[in-house]
Amino acid sequence: MNRKKNPILSVLLLLLSSFFILSGCSDASPSDAKAKAEKKQEDKYEKLVKEKNKELELQPLELGSYNEEIGSTFSSPEHKEFAVNGKVVVEGKIDKFSSLKSDYILIKVSADEEGPAGQQHEYYAKLKEGKYKQTIRFFNGEGKYHVSVHIPSNETENYYFEATAFDVHNVNPDIERDLVLTPFGQDAEVALGVDSGYVKENEIFRLEGEAGNLTDEDTVMLQLTKDMESWKHIMPIKDGKFSYDVPLFYGKGVHELEVLVPDEERENYYQTATTILIDNESDKTMLPIEYMDQYLERGVTLESPVYGGEETDGMYSIKGKIDPNAEFGPDTTHIYITTKKGEDEALDVIPVKDFTFDDSFYLRFGPGTYEVILSVPEIKEENSDYFRFYGFARFEVESTGEDQRDLLPSRGVQSDSEPIRQLASEITAGKSTERDKAKAIYEYVAKTVAYDVEKLETDDFEWDDSALKTLDLKTGVCQDYSYLTIALMRASDIESRFVEGMARGGWWPSRHAWVEAEIDGKWITMDPTWGSGYVDDGKFVAKYDEKYFDPNMTEFEKTHTRTGISY
Known part of the structure; x- marks a missing residue:
């Protein structure tokens, strides 16, 4: 059946359709708007290019x-x-x-x-x-x-x-400095985690990269320069990758960072792989860490600190790891820390567990500038009564802490540990004066610890000899008597120190250690080792002797020669 169209209805439908079409077109998305803006900007520069080229009257390229x-x-x-x-x-x-x-x-x-x-x-x-x-x-x-x-x-x-x-x-104002690889960089298949050769950073630049044609036997060198200042660092490659937090030492402005790879033709020589310009937005200046040969040879990676000159309130932390595949990697069980301030020097030791180290140490000599040297121990097969160690990093630290050199815990003296603090409290219970407390501690150590003749004769000294170890074994030599005595003194808030010297118990003098403690404002001497007994025919004979607590110094110095204090 044919139906006639209603002309009015047709016009209304057409108008309604037009309304929907117009409504849909007017709702442009933000991304479309941005693309149009960028296109407009692009067109602007392309127009400038055309205008400039008209001015230049283009001439053919000339060839040599x-x-x-x-x-x-x-x-x-x-x-x-x-x-x-x-x-x-x-x-x-x-x-x-x-x-x-x-x-x-x-x-x-x-x-x-x-x-x-x-x-x-x-x-x-x-x-x-x-x-x-x-x-x-x-x-x-x-x-x-x-x-x-x-x-x-x-x-x-x-x-x-x-x-x-x-x-x-x-004609385009955008700064675009490409990251360019030299032939050496391309041959080593270097790839970095940045696309640009010009970046802006604040204090630290995180460098991450790969070198597909280098092995774990190779290393990468970094060289950072600004004006007349320069710093170099060699870092290992692991599974073709390398990374480092590069401190922008020299304050605000552009630092030039060269990444260098080994020259295959020359041993111990590096060639530039690429260069990055890093615009540091921070005014802060930092001191570089000096790394020694042992850093690479012993497979050390120092994760913290990354620069020197930091300020601290008297305690400082270090963190890092040891490569298990490096020479003596599995044998490196501890790290030595030497801190120097003027004429004063202290030695601390921190353990390496599962090839990592992460611990703190005290800057015990009061406010000022400290030189800190981190070292790895000599790995030796035979026992000895001395320890050698080799520096792998050196830097400075500024401390604002108090001078508490004779109260703070130190190497071998864990005066802040709970077993030591608890024992010190028990020993000094009921004692009202510092002298009575010190005398009680001296007596406890001299009567409790037996002299270890075998340890002395076999030179069976260990890096972790300490007050806690002595307390556990109840045996030791002069250093161990002194460690435990000093730890108990300091846990009782009595300042005390480790004295090094020589002692004459027979025909020839030998190395010896004893204790000095400040009692009522006066430093007194005590030797808990000699106060514990004596050695007869190679065997220790326990015989407590109180005369080596605050002895007559004229008589004491006939057998003991003081050479210095050890921290």
């Missing part, structure tokens, strides 16, 4: 005579002076490429004026079957640049001829 000799031609660029919007492509081919002494084309870019990203940059375009193509961006944004293309000699190593040169007027 060496191009004809090796069959070199350029497909881009075409002119010797022209304008661009942010980038230009250098592309060409060389017929006689097999005769060249290098597989890389060198392209030098120089800005008319120095900017935040420098004034010069270089590219290395790899020749592939005689062809090369390199995109160049402009590291200082808008301005005039001179670009020269250099082709390797066909006769002499490391020599290049200028093939052509041209001037570029960049």
Whole structure:
């Protein structure tokens, strides 16, 4: 059945349809708006390029005579002076490429004026079957640049001829400094976790990278420079990867960071793989850490600190790890810390557990500048009564802490441990004066600890000999008697110190240690080892003797010669 159309209804439907269409088109998304804005900006620069090129009256690119000799031609660029919007492509081919002494084309870019990203940059375009193509961006944004293309000699190593040169007027203000790999960087297959050769950071730059053609036997060198200042550091490669938190030591401004890889032709020599310009936004200056040969040889990685000169309130922490595959890696059970302030020096030791170390130590000599040296122990097969250690890092620390050298815990003296504190409280219970407390501690140690003749004769000394170890074993030699006595004294708030010297118990003097404690404002001497008994025919005879507590010094010095204090 035919139905006639209602003309009024048709008009209404048409208007309603138009309304929906108009409504849908007016609801543009933010991404569309952004794309339009970027397109408008792009069009603006492209327009500027066209206008500038009209002014320049473009002239053909000029080629040097060496191009004809090796069959070199350029497909881009075409002119010797022209304008661009942010980038230009250098592309060409060389017929006689097999005769060249290098597989890389060198392209030098120089800005008319120095900017935040420098004034010069270089590219290395790899020749592939005689062809090369390199995109160049402009590291200082808008301005005039001179670009020269250099082709390797066909006769002499490391020599290049200028093939052509041209001037570029960049109309785009964006700073684009490409991260460029040198031939050494490309051969090592270096890849970094940044895309740009110019970055902005604040105090620390996190460097992460890979080197596909390097092994765990290789290392990477970093060199950081700013003005006349320079710092170098060598770091290991693990599974083809490397990383380091690079401190921007020299304050606000651009730091140049070179990443260098081993030169395959020369031992212990490095070549630049790439260079990054890091614009530090912080005014803070920092002191570099000095690393010694042992750092790499013993497989140490120091994770904290990353720079020196930090300020602390009297306690400082270090953190790091030992490579289990390094020489003596599994045998490195502890780290030594030497702290020096003026004439004062202390030695601390922290354990290495599961190839990691993470612990604190005291800066015990009061406020001021400390030199801190971190060391690894000598690994020896035979027992001895001395320990050698070798520094792997040196740095400075500023301390604001008080001088509590004779009250703070120290190497072998765990006066802050709960067993020591509890025992000290029990020993001194009911004692009201410092002298009575000190006498009680001396008596406890002298009566409780037996002299270990075998340890002395076999030189069975260990790096972890200490007050706690002596308390557990109830045996020891002079150092162990002294450790436990000092720990109990300090736990009782009595200042005390470890005395080194010589003692004459027979015909010949031998090394010895005893204790000094400050009692009622006066330093007194005590020797709990000699107060515990004596050795007869190679055996220890326990016989408590109180005369070695605050002895008559005239008589004491007939058998004891004090050489100094040890911290």
